[in-house]
Amino acid sequence: MPRSTKKPAKLPLQEFIPYKLAVVANRLSQSIGSLFEKKYGIQIPEWRILMALHSCGPLAPNEVVDHTSMDKGRVSRAQRRLVELGLVSVSNDPRDGRRLVLFLTRKGAGMCAAIIPAARETEAWFLSVLPAGERRALDKALTRLLMRSQELRQTDSGN
Known part of the structure; x- marks a missing residue:
């Protein structure tokens, strides 16, 4: 049987947008994470x-899962730690x-008030390589991609 002369398709990771998004997100998250941990x-x-x-x-914990796109186990572990640190409390829903x-x-709200300026400063530094128009375009594009990624989540869950 003759061998196929077709070359296998290549996918250079450096040109694959999902890979680029993941690398940028991971690097930024690690940098912010290191700062916040210290x-x-x-x-x-x-x-x-x-x-x-x-x-x-x-x-509710399941709403936290939805808002943060973290899995239930990670939310549960982080929630326990936040309760131990006195930053979050768990109560019955009044409704x-x-x-x-x-x-x-109050302690958690105070920490948020302290963290937000540091997060904004890191964001501003990171985005400073882009002119204002490109930052706006990036924000619009990411908003659309977030909406599209929600469609992926619905497809994956069978909805």
């Missing part, structure tokens, strides 16, 4: 939960006593 004693999963509660208000919700404590 300065505030928290890691990225804990920071994400704090910021979700800060921006959304009280959330539905059967449901548990996470709340920021």
